[in-house]
Every structure is written in structure tokens, then in C-alpha cells.
Amino acid sequence: MSKFTSLKGLVSLVSGGASGLGRATVERFTKQGARVVLCDLPSSDGEKVAKQMDNCMFLPADITSEKEVKEVLRATMENYKCLDVLVNCAGIGVARKTYSIQKNLPHPLDEFERVLKVNTLGTFNMIRQAVILMAQNEPNEDKARGVIINTSSVAAFDGQMGQVAYAASKAAIAGMTLPLARDIGEFGIRVCTICPGVFDTPLLAALPQKAIDALTKTVVFPQRLGKPDEFAQMCQTIVENPYLNGETIRLDGALRMV
Ligand SMILES: CCCCCCCCCCCCCC(=O)CC(=O)SCCNC(=O)CCNC(=O)[C@H](O)C(C)(C)COP(=O)(O)OP(=O)(O)OC[C@H]1O[C@@H](n2cnc3c(N)ncnc32)[C@H](O)[C@@H]1OP(=O)(O)O
Numbered sequence: 375m376s377k378f379t380s381l382k383g384l385v386s387l388v389s390g391g392a393s394g395l396g397r398a399t400v401e402r403f404t405k406q407g408a409r410v411v412l413c414d415l416p417s418s419d420g421e422k423v424a425k426q427m428d429n430c431m432f433l434p435a436d437i438t439s440e441k442e443v444k445e446v447l448r449a450t451m452e453n454y455k456c457l458d459v460l461v462n463c464a465g466i467g468v469a470r471k472t473y474s475i476q477k478n479l480p481h482p483l484d485e486f487e488r489v490l491k492v493n494t495l496g497t498f499n500m501i502r503q504a505v506i507l508m509a510q511n512e513p514n515e516d517k518a519r520g521v522i523i524n525t526s527s528v529a530a531f532d533g534q535m536g537q538v539a540y541a542a543s544k545a546a547i548a549g550m551t552l553p554l555a556r557d558i559g560e561f562g563i564r565v566c567t568i569c570p571g572v573f574d575t576p577l578l579a580a581l582p583q584k585a586i587d588a589l590t591k592t593v594v595f596p597q598r599l600g601k602p603d604e605f606a607q608m609c610q611t612i613v614e615n616p617y618l619n620g621e622t623i624r625l626d627g628a629l630r631m632v
């Protein structure tokens with residue numbers, strides 16, 4: 375069977391794999407026979423989560439660190455001799471308006487910077503180093519060598535009040551998709567980005583329940599929070615469809631946030 379027509383045997387690196395959408399992706403990929411490197415912060419549940427799965431190893435790193443990401447990729451090569459799929463799930467959220475007149479407080483600049491650094495720069499740091507490994511792969515019959523999947527958000531397009539930093543970081547990821555595909559297509563590496571709507575994870579749970587309920591009510595159908603495995607299923611679809619490239623895919627039940 376040609377490589378990338380199924381997840382079986384593919385070496386996959388999932389950032390943010392200790393929780394939420396990334397964890398669901400690690401779970402689905404390992405069940406489908408992939409060999410998975412779970413990358414997450416040293417302070418995360420990464421070790422515990424990896425131990426619960428077959429063919430999964432935890433390699434701790436802060437995705438914003440060049441040095442730590444380089445070490446994760448070195449260890450991936452040492453253990454698995456290649457890298458076929460990268461799924462960038464690691465990310466953080468913030469809720470902060472540009473200016474709170476009640477508190478006479480403008481959006482803290484360091485908070486804006488932190489969100490952009492983790493979500494956008496961290497995602498790019500993973501990509502720029504993973505490409506080096508993928509480009510060394512033996513191509514399949516279609517000349518394919520690798521697949522990269524990024525995680526943006528519907529906030530990239532319908533950012534709510536208080537989401538200027540988060541939406542900027544996620545719009546940047548969506549904006550990177552096509553130029554990335556253009557840059558690395560020559561190596562046989564495809565790039566797609568998923569824009570999830572509202573999914574049932576610890577990150578979304580950081581919002582007040584009132585806000586979560588209001589958001590859920592605006593999902594057209596199915597009117598519920600997304601299940602993390604539905605995100606993971608989209609990752610599997612992207613890997614297994616050789617003609618999906620350079621695309622940003624909303625996965626949101628037709629939610630358009632107000
Ligand atoms: C305090 C919560 C901390 C959360 C930490 C991080 C959460 C990050 C979650 C992101 C998860 C990722 C999900 C994803 O990618 C998909 C999505 O984007 S889902 C959408 C998520 N939405 C947000 O993150 C919104 C963030 N904004 C806010 O929570 C609030 O705007 C904020 C806390 C920043 C300020 O609220 P508040 O102090 O109430 O502002 P005001 O007092 O000025 O409010 C005036 C008025 O307007 C109402 N309002 C405020 N924000 C919103 C909003 N986002 N949508 C609709 N209405 C809003 C507010 O209720 C007031 O109305 P009243 O009738 O006067 O009460």
C-alpha cells in the first residue's frame with residue numbers, strides 16, 4: 375500500500391498532544407497504527423498520556439524554543455529514523471479587550487506578544503525544523519514525502535470581542551498555509567490548516583459557562599460542541615487525501631461567531 379494512503383506505520387509528531395484536540399489526535403493516530411511522538415510542555419500530562427497508548431512516546435518541549443524543538447526532532451530521528459506527519463495543536467488563548475475603559479487599561483503588550491509567540495511563532499518553529507527531516511524521506515509513487523497540519527480557529531475570521539490577540543495569532547496561521555505549501559511543495563510536503571469552531575476541551579472550558587452556552591446556541595448543526603475526535607478525524611482525512619494541499623478548512627458546524 376502506498377505511503378500516506380493510511381496512517382498505519384507513519385511517524386507522526388503532535389504538538390499539544392497532552393490535552394484536548396492534540397490528545398484526541400494522538401489517540402486516533404495510535405489506534406490507526408501510526409507511531410506517535412507526543413510533544414508538549416514538561417509541565418503537561420504528556421508522560422502520563424503517552425504511557426496510556428501503544429507506539430507513543432513523550433518528548434517534552436516548549437514549541438517557542440528553537441533548542442528544545444531541535445532536540446525533539448533529533449530524538450524523533452534517533453527513535454523512529456524519520457518524520458512523516460506533523461500536527462501543530464499546541465496553543466494558548468486569552469480574553470482581553472483592546473481597552474477597558476472601566477479599568478482604564480489598554481491591552482497589555484506582553485500578553486499580546488505571548489499569544490503571538492506561542493501560537494504563531496511556535497507553530498512556525500515546529501514547521502521550519504520538521505521540514506528538514508521530511509525532505510529526507512524516500513518519496514512515494516506520487517513523490518510525496520510528508521504532511522503538515524496546522525490549527526487555526528474560526529476566530530481567525532469571526533474574532534469576538536476580547537479576541538484581538540488570539541484572532542491575530544490564528545489569522546496568521548491561516549495566512550501562512552498557502553505560502554508554506556508553495557515553499558515546500560517541491561519537497562513533496564503538503565500543508566493544510568484546520569479552523570475549529572467550538573470544541574469540548576479544557577481550553578474552551580476557560581470561558582465562562584454563559585459564553586460557552588451562547589456560542590453553542592449559535593452553532594447551526596449539529597448544535598453542540600465539537601468532539602475532539604472529530605478534529606482528529608479531519609487530521610486523518612487530510613493525511614489520507616493526497617490532493618488536499620494549501621487549504622484552510624473550517625470545522626465548525628456552520629458556526630459564524632457574533
Ligand atoms: C475571563 C475568561 C478568561 C478566559 C481565558 C482564555 C479563554 C480563551 C478561550 C479561547 C478558546 C479557543 C476557542 C476557539 O478558538 C474558538 C473561539 O474563538 S470560541 C469564541 C471564544 N470567545 C472569546 O474568547 C471571547 C473573549 N472575550 C471575553 O470573554 C470578553 O469580551 C472579555 C472577558 C474580554 C471582556 O468582557 P467584559 O468584561 O464583559 O466586557 P465588557 O464589560 O466591556 O462587556 C460589555 C458587554 O459586552 C458583552 N460581551 C463582552 N465580551 C463579549 C463577547 N465576546 N461576545 C459577546 N458579548 C460580549 C458583555 O457580556 C457585556 O454585556 P452586558 O450585557 O453588559 O453584560
Ligand SMILES: NC(=O)C1=CN([C@@H]2O[C@H](COP(=O)(O)OP(=O)(O)OC[C@H]3O[C@@H](n4cnc5c(N)ncnc54)[C@H](O)[C@@H]3O)[C@@H](O)[C@H]2O)C=CC1
Pocket residue numbers: 389390391392393394395396413414415418435436437438463464465466467492496525526527528569570571572573574575576577578
Ligand atoms: N477548543 C476549541 O474550541 C478550539 C481550539 N483551537 C485551537 O486548538 C489547539 C488545541 O486547543 P485545545 O485542545 O482546545 O487546548 P488545550 O489547552 O486542551 O491543549 C493545548 C495544549 O497545548 C499545550 N501547549 C501550550 N503552549 C505550549 C507550548 N508553548 N509548547 C508546547 N505545548 C504547549 C498545552 O500544554 C496543552 O496540552 C489550540 O491551538 C487552540 O487555539 C482552535 C479553535 C477551537
